[in-house]
Structure formats: C-alpha cells, structure tokens
Amino acid sequence: MMNRTTKLILTSLAFALVAHIAGCATAEHATTTNAGSADTARARPAVEPVKDVNEAKPAYRAEFATEPAEVKAGEPVTLSFTVKDAKGAVVRDLQVVHEKPMHLLVVSNDLAEFNHLHPQPQGDGSFKVTHTFPNGGAYKLYADFTAPNASQIVDRLDVNVAGDAPREHASLVADKTTTKTVDGLRVTMRPDKHLRAGEELMLNFAVADARTGKPATDLQPYLGALAHFVIISEDTTDFLHAHPMTKEEMSEAGGAHGGMEHDAKPHAHDAAEMKDEAKEGASPSEVAAHTTFPRAGLYKVWAQFQRGGRVITVPYVVSVAENHTVSANTANSVPADAIKVTLSSKGYEPSRIEAKKGQPVKLAFYRADAENCGGEVVFPSQGIRKKLPVRQTVLVEVTPKETGELAFTCGMGMLRGALVVAD
Numbered sequence: 001m002m003n004r005t006t007k008l009i010l011t012s013l014a015f016a017l018v019a020h021i022a023g024c025a026t027a028e029h030a031t032t033t034n035a036g037s038a039d040t041a042r043a044r045p046a047v048e049p050v051k052d053v054n055e056a057k058p059a060y061r062a063e064f065a066t067e068p069a070e071v072k073a074g075e076p077v078t079l080s081f082t083v084k085d086a087k088g089a090v091v092r093d094l095q096v097v098h099e100k101p102m103h104l105l106v107v108s109n110d111l112a113e114f115n116h117l118h119p120q121p122q123g124d125g126s127f128k129v130t131h132t133f134p135n136g137g138a139y140k141l142y143a144d145f146t147a148p149n150a151s152q153i154v155d156r157l158d159v160n161v162a163g164d165a166p167r168e169h170a171s172l173v174a175d176k177t178t179t180k181t182v183d184g185l186r187v188t189m190r191p192d193k194h195l196r197a198g199e200e201l202m203l204n205f206a207v208a209d210a211r212t213g214k215p216a217t218d219l220q221p222y223l224g225a226l227a228h229f230v231i232i233s234e235d236t237t238d239f240l241h242a243h244p245m246t247k248e249e250m251s252e253a254g255g256a257h258g259g260m261e262h263d264a265k266p267h268a269h270d271a272a273e274m275k276d277e278a279k280e281g282a283s284p285s286e287v288a289a290h291t292t293f294p295r296a297g298l299y300k301v302w303a304q305f306q307r308g309g310r311v312i313t314v315p316y317v318v319s320v321a322e323n324h325t326v327s328a329n330t331a332n333s334v335p336a337d338a339i340k341v342t343l344s345s346k347g348y349e350p351s352r353i354e355a356k357k358g359q360p361v362k363l364a365f366y367r368a369d370a371e372n373c374g375g376e377v378v379f380p381s382q383g384i385r386k387k388l389p390v391r392q393t394v395l396v397e398v399t400p401k402e403t404g405e406l407a408f409t410c411g412m413g414m415l416r417g418a419l420v421v422a423d
C-alpha cells in the first residue's frame with residue numbers, strides 16, 4: 001500500500017546528542033548565570049579543565065550577558081554569548097552544525113514556552129540574538145555549539161524575567177494522543193518500542209496534511225534537515241537535540257573513511273542539494289529520530305518542520321519508564337586482563353591506549369551515558385563494529401599487526417580513540 005514517497009527513508013542513525021547536565025562532561029558547563037535578577041553580578045565559577053589521562057582537552061563555556069541587564073517581559077532584550085576556552089581566550093570559529101554556529105533553545109522552566117533561535121556572530125567574537133520574553137518568570141537557555149576539533153557543548157543558563165504577573169506554572173502531563181495538528185500539519189509520533197530509560201529507540205513521525213488527510217510530501221529542509229527534534233526532561237537537566245539523517249549522511253556514517261573525515265569537514269548539510277533531491281520526488285512524509293532517553297520520567301519533545309516557508313513546532317509530552325533490564329546489568333565486571341575504556345559525552349577515556357605489535361589487546365568498553373553517537377564502536381581497519389548498550393560492558397579483542405595508530409571511533413566517527421602500537 002505504501003508508495004515510494006511515503007516510505008520511511010530517513011531511518012537508522014540520527015545525529016542526536018545528549019547533554020547530561022549533571023554527572024558527566026557537560027556538568028561543568030552547566031553552571032548557571034542569572035540575568036535580570038540580584039544575582040547578575042555574580043561571577044560564574046571557574047571551569048575546571050577536563051580530566052584526561054593522556055592529554056588535556058580544552059574546555060569551553062559560553063559567557064552569557066543580556067542587554068539591558070534587567071530582562072523584562074514584553075521588552076526586547078539582546079542575549080549575548082561569548083565562547084571562551086579553558087584559558088579564557090575567545091573562540092570565534094565555532095563549527096557550523098546544521099547551518100548555524102550556535103543554536104539557542106529558550107524554554108520557560110515549566111517547558112510551556114519554546115523558542116529555537118540562532119545567535120549571529122559579531123565583530124567582537126560574541127554571538128547575539130534579540131528576543132522578547134512574553135511573560136515574567138524563570139527561563140532556561142540552552143546554548144548548543146561546537147568548538148573547533150571538539151565535541152558538542154550545551155551550556156544551560158538561567159534567566160529570570162521581570163513581569164507584573166508571572167504566568168501560572170503549567171505541569172507536564174503525558175499525552176493521551178500521539179497525533180497533533182499544528183498549522184495545518186497533522187503529525188503522528190510512533191515510537192518503535194515502549195519508552196524505557198537508557199534504551200535506544202526510534203521516534204517515527206508521520207506527517208499529513210490536516211485538511212486532506214493525505215501524507216504531506218511538501219516538507220522543506222529547515223536548517224539543512226527535514227526535521228529537528230529537541231527533547232528536555234521535566235526537571236530541565238537532560239537536553240537532547242536530534243535530527244533525522246539524509247541518505248548521504250547515512251552512507252557517510254556507515255563508511256569508515258567518511259566517518260574519519262568528520263573533523264576536517266564539520267557536520268553540515270547542503271540545503272541546496274536537498275532541494276534538488278526534493279525536486280526529483282516529493283519529500284518523505286515520515287521522518288525518524290534515533291534517540292535514547294537517559295532517565296525515567298516525563299520529557300517534552302518538540303518536533304520542528306518547515307512547510308510553505310513557515311517553521312511548524314509540534315510539542316509532545318512523553319513518559320519514559322524505568323528500565324530494569326539495564327539496571328540489572330550495571331554490575332558488569334571487567335575481566336582482569338582487559339583495559340576498561342569508558343565512553344561518555346566527553347569521548348573515550350582513556351582515548352589513547354598503548355599496545356604491542358602482535359599481542360592481543362582486550363578492551364572493555366563501558367558506555368556511561370546515553371550520548372547517542374557512542375551507540376557503536378568501530379575499528380575501521382579491523383572490520384569490527386559492535387553495539388554499546390548504555391551502562392553495559394562490551395569486550396573487543398584486537399591483535400595489532402602493524403606499529404603506529406590503530407583507530408577506533410563511534411558509529412559516526414565523531415568520537416575517536418586509538419591503540420598506540422609499538423614493536
């Protein structure tokens with residue numbers, strides 16, 4: 001019954017990233033800055049360098065300021081972000097990811113309000129965008145950026161907006177229906193399995209024209225992708241920004257060579273290319289995000305599409321169950337003759353492991369969090385590709401046949417490590 005255009009063609013790995021604001025690499029970026037309150041003058045705590053047994057990786061953070069300093073409901077305010085490295089130097093050349101050097105998600109603390117903005121680079125190295133908060137109250141900002149040769153960083157910032165009558169706090173309630181109609185687009189979310197903490201799953205979204213009920217095949221690329229997904233936990237500490245992948249990306253991610261080029265060629269899309277593709281046939285009326293909810297609880301999901309030149313934001317509230325299967329496996333032991341390699345959103349630790357030519361090395365990969373890119377470990381030169389379920393230990397045995405570096409990467413080539421092989 002399904003014709004070509006309604007087939008799910010954007011499946012498999014999505015470019016999805018998660019930042020656990022507590023408990024891992026991005027925790028140090030999650031220090032809060034209060035603007036528009038008595039706390040404005042309080043300096044942010046100094047950022048501790050990322051601990052790495054082999055080489056000190058630079059840590060980055062966004063310094064946040066508002067103009068004017070006091071933020072008032074209904075009045076435009078300029079939000080300014082200056083990214084600095086561990087030494088305090090301004091970082092200007094952020095990687096362009098999904099067509100923008102910086103993505104900014106603005107949400108009210110109760111997740112009722114949502115804005116997806118893009119601060120623009122300024123002459124002084126800062127990134128600025130003007131925004132008008134509709135109501136007084138507490139807001140969270142998530143500044144999402146990627147410094148050169150570094151992985152994605154999400155800085156969570158607090159803004160208190162002055163207003164006469166702060167809006168009443170809205171409680172999250174899990175949706176009873178997974179079909180929503182916004183701006184003439186009817187969107188149905190169909191997860192491929194029951195939502196459980198720490199379990200990889202696919203959120204499928206079918207889009208139809210609300211008036212005709214027919215599959216909507218006229219979606220336009222928005223920031224280089226057919227959809228954007230932002231997922232935030234009820235307590236605002238977990239943030240995921242996911243995109244469906246194009247066919248080219250899927251093949252690029254699948255090939256070791258393509259994956260290795262990720263550093264040289266930042267993850268970016270060619271919207272023109274996608275438009276050409278759209279001319280050949282209609283846009284797919286289903287898109288999918290590959291994602292993992294890190295913990296049990298309620299999450300708000302915003303799916304964003306573009307149609308007729310307008311961005312359409314479709315909100316969902318989902319309930320994620322405890323995962324007893326995964327927690328039962330947390331006590332996975334590492335064999336005595338194996339080297340434990342922990343994988344978190346900061347990458348592999350250790351990322352460089354000494355080995356001897358001709359001698360087998362046993363690596364025990366432990367994936368500490370649900371950072372999506374780490375779902376697989378790949379040894380391109382060995383033809384090894386293994387799935388890494390969250391909080392489980394997976395053994396990989398390799399016998400290096402040559403001296404030099406024997407690389408391993410995540411499924412998309414964004415996180416990397418190497419065996420350093422000597423005679």
Ligand SMILES: [Cu+2]
Pocket residue numbers: 098100102103104116117118223
């Ligand atoms: Cu964005």
